[in-house]
Amino acid sequence: MSSNAEVASILYEIAEILTIKNDRFRSRAYQQAAQRITSLTEDVKKIRENGTLEDIPGIGKSISATIIEILDYGQSTILEELKESLPKGVQELMELEGIGPRIAMKFVTELKIVNIDQLEQAAKEGKIRDLRGFGEKKEANILQSIKDYKNRQTRFLLGSILPVVDEMVLWMKGSSSVNKIEVAGSFRRKKETVGDLDLLVASNNVDESSERFISMPPIERIVSHGPTRSTVYLKGHLQVDCRIIKPEAYGAALQYFTGSKEHNVKLRTIGVKLGYKLNEYGLFNRENDELVASETEEEIYNLLGMDWIPPELRENRGEIEAALERRLPHLIGYNEVKGDLHLHTNWSDGTASIFEMVEAAKSYGLKYIAICDHSKSLAIAHGLDEDRLSKQGKEIDKINKKLDDFKVLKGIECDIKADGNLDFPKSVLKDLDFVVASIHSGFKNDEKTMTERIISAIHNDHVSTIGHPTGRIIQKRSPYQLNLEKVMEAAAQQKVGLEINGFPDRLDLDDISTRKAKELGVKLSIGSDAHAPSQINFLKLGISVARRGWLEYNDVINTKF
Ligand SMILES: [Zn+2]
Ligand SMILES: [Zn+2]
Missing domain, CATH: 3.20.20.140 (Metal-dependent hydrolases)
Incomplete structure (x- = not known):
């Protein structure tokens, strides 16, 4: 996907949810912006670099900020917040590839389906094909998406993942655009099983790194491909999400995507007490939104008043308290076993x-x-x-x-x-x-x-x-x-x-x-x-x-x- 297409698809998704929520005015604004971006002959990234986004008709201050966020991070806070506000079940159904807010709403309102299992049941019973705008082909696609989704839920033994990760990292390092690389998530925490892989790449040339990633040899299927974010399946249905990040924001992303969720929640609470806001983009001053740290994890942990915490300990099992009191264990090193x-x-x-x-x-x-x-x-x-x-x-x-x-x-x-x-x-x-x-x-x-x-x-x-x-x-x-x-x-x-x-x-x-x-x-x-x-x-x-x-x-x- 080009960056224009990636930006447009997120803007369309925002517009679609706004329609569902009866916010017709804003929905129209996002839809028109999406159409504009789609019909551009110039790369939207170039326009952004020239600082002329707001010169595009129909793109004002707020939509321009959304576009910049998508270009930098591959996602949008507005979209995430809108998704949260949808009726029960809609968001879960939207986890499926090819199911947007409008279709999800249709299942929820017309078929009273509120989760993926119920949707699978309905599709198997042939109830989807009779809905307006559907048919046998679309019903089969839904079943395929559900199958993919369920495969994503299976966990792999850490030991079976090690060689795959080594191969992937070696491949990515073959591109001079790759500045730093790490697989975050439970892999970095070395949990005994791993669900999917979160690959983080710090790059000075986003396009080149992104192309390198999707041309990796063991890829079985490309699910989505954008300049800053791509998702693929490797053989055996192992899902890899790749995020390409600017070097100056790498530490914040690494911290965020390493987790665990429980560890990060606790860390954010401590941040709030100190007047900070912590997210995947960095540590910010709460009052004026000024960026305080984002390049390394160490800076972030230190500003939160604690020692850097080794990933293997990040489970909210007392490591944060120990780091605050400067009494973390000196963990045994990988080279210390003789x-x-x-x-x-x-x-x-x-x-x-x-x-x-x-x-x-x-x-x-x-x-x-x-x-x-x-x-x-x-x-x-x-x-x-x-x-x-x-x-x-x-x-x-x-x-x-x-x-x-x-x-x-x-x-x-x-x-x-x-x-x-x-x-x-x-x-x-x-x-x-x-x-x-x-x-x-x-x-x-x-x-x-x-x-x-x-x-x-x-x-x-x-x-x-x-x-x-x-x-x-x-x-x-x-x-x-x-x-x-x-x-x-x-x-x-x-x-x-x-x-x-x-x-x-x-x-x-x-x-x-x-x-x-x-x-x-x-x-x-x-x-x-x-x-x-x-x-x-x-x-x-x-x-x-x-x-x-x-x-x-x-x-x-x-x-x-
Ligand atoms: Zn034995
Ligand atoms: Zn034995």
Whole structure:
């Protein structure tokens, strides 16, 4: 969409809502302005730069301000406010691609439809095609829009998104117009699942950056394309919203679009008390609307009287109070974990040899790994018996002799059996460097049984950490029935670690439990649970959880060695 078309389409939308609201005079003004813009031969952006917008017949002070806002930010405050004032249901229906205010109102008034589910039902029953101005084709389009909308609601595992984001950022950086780039939203906060991606680009050449974005290779479909804002679907129906921003307003946009909503609401309240207004365009003086800060997040947080807050903490879970009192945690850094304390090789169900895992770990900058293949009870994963474990130990000795500045630890992921005993006797475990004790069976037992089972493993002198302590699989399996607080108390008392398992669909412990564990004095181990060399990268996801759980360097076992 050219900027003329983008501006006109928003002006038309404003006019349309004004008609619905019976404000015929203003509606006509916006409609005429939209027509003028559409019929211009010159780029409206150029006219704006020349400062001659108001020379266009029918475009006065207020519409000109709206046009400038659209050109700068891709949206309009007037439109947003008008949408808010519509009858129940209209705004939700307008979330659908191709449904404007007039059509949404028609559904609400004529069919008494007030949400998307009801609209889907009506379309499936063939009730839309009979409305005046509709037909089978339009009805099918509506169903397609609903399908797109629902796909947008599905969430993706953070781990599955990482490579996509890397590829996207690399592509955008290939354009010299791109000054800064970041994916904001829950991705930046490193939530375990992500709905869609909010890409923010600071650019000195908006057109070039915008063109670069929509020519990105993995795009499946372009939903909308404007100079400052575009929306596309990537393969697998991942939606990416790209906003192109001037460098001087980048910090404000980054702050706003990173969220969370709860964090931002709290921040705005603090701003109001200090006489400020905070929005996606900047921090403004409330009295005279003068811009006070917008270029960096740091300036904004500092003017609000607090330290800059790392994105992983922005959930309104006490981080704002801590930032105001200058007592935010010194979060563990992504490069501060020196070893991986849980990975598998082809001795059990991994795909690679010990040596290949060593090579991969080195390429990720690690200094050691603990080989933790499965134990014999887990026959399905070719668990090791005493004999093979001892053979593996000899091979590790051989490999260690060849390595300098890197060490392979002898470990095991030892099953915790139903009775709480471990799969190996103490005489075997005592020769190992690191023992991860995990549950892989009997998930359905009651809380008391599961809690006692884990606590009895914690009381085994040779256990180093409890692997994936709750057993949850994101979007697939709930945690075991477990009194986690009792488990944490026992772990703290016995000086046994609890694991943050970095595998994308585990992330177990999760952020909230991790923080609780820290408060109860437990040390955490982070393991990738890699079953292939490239999966050592999952260590990063574990560190994200650690950061969301407010962990610092000293809270994590594998920062040391
Ligand atoms: Zn396991
Ligand atoms: Zn494992």
